[in-house]
C-alpha cells in the first residue's frame with residue numbers, strides 16, 4: 001500500500017458497484033491516522049445510503065459520516081485526517097468522493113461532512129487529466145514541491161490554497177472568496193486546505209511538521225491557516 005502514488009492518479013468517484021466491503025482495514029487505518037491537531041476529538045460512523053439525505057444526483061453504497069469537536073482548526077483537521085483515509089481506500093481499490101451536499105438523517109451537532117465510498121470500476125486517471133490551477137497561481141513562485149497540494153481535491157474544485165515560501169517551508173493561506181461564493185464555500189474551504197496539507201504530509205512523511213505562527217505577514221485577500229516544514 002503506497003498512499004503517495006494515489007495522489008497522482010486519484011479521482012472523485014461518483015459511480016459505484018453494490019459490492020460489499022470488508023471494513024476492517026479501513027477501521028484499522030483510521031485508528032492509526034496522523035491528525036493535524038491532536039487536541040481535537042473526532043469520530044465517525046459508517047452508514048448506508050438509506051441513512052443519508054441525498055441531494056447529489058448520484059449516490060454510493062456507503063458513507064463515512066464525520067463528526068468533530070468544533071474548536072480551533074477542526075475543519076482543516078477533518079480534511080487532513082480523512083483525505084489520508086480516502087487515499088488509503090483508493091490504494092485498496094475503493095473509490096470515494098467528499099460529499100458536502102448530502103447530510104445524515106440522524107441529526108447530531110458534531111456532524112461535519114460525509115465521504116461517499118464503495119467499490120468502483122474506474123477510479124484512476126492520467127496526471128494530464130487533472131484540472132488544476134498552475135503551480136505559479138498557488139504560490140509566490142512556482143515550485144514542484146507543491147505538486148501534491150496542487151492535485152488535491154476541493155469543493156467545486158475551488159482550490160482555495162496559497163503557499164508562501166518561508167525560511168524553512170511554507171506559510172499556508174486560504175483564499176478569501178467573493179461574497180457570492182463565500183456563502184457556499186465558507187464551511188468547505190478550510191476542509192479543502194486540510195486536504196491539500198494531507199497531500200503534502202503523505203508526500204513528505206518523514207519531514208512534515210505543521211505549526212501556527214503568531215507573527216506572520218498578512219496577505220491581502222487571504223487568511224493565514226498555519227505553516228509547514230517539509
Ligand SMILES: Cc1cc2nc3c(=O)[nH]c(=O)nc-3n(C[C@H](O)[C@H](O)[C@H](O)COP(=O)(O)O)c2cc1C
Nearest residue numbers: 011012056098099100101153154155156157188191
Ligand atoms: C469539501 C468537499 C466537498 C465536496 N462535495 C461534493 C458534492 O457534494 N458532490 C460532488 O459531486 N462532489 C463533491 N466534491 C468533489 C469535488 O467536486 C472534486 O474533488 C473536485 O471537483 C476535483 O475533482 P477530483 O476530486 O476528481 O480531482 C467535494 C469535494 C470536497 C473537497
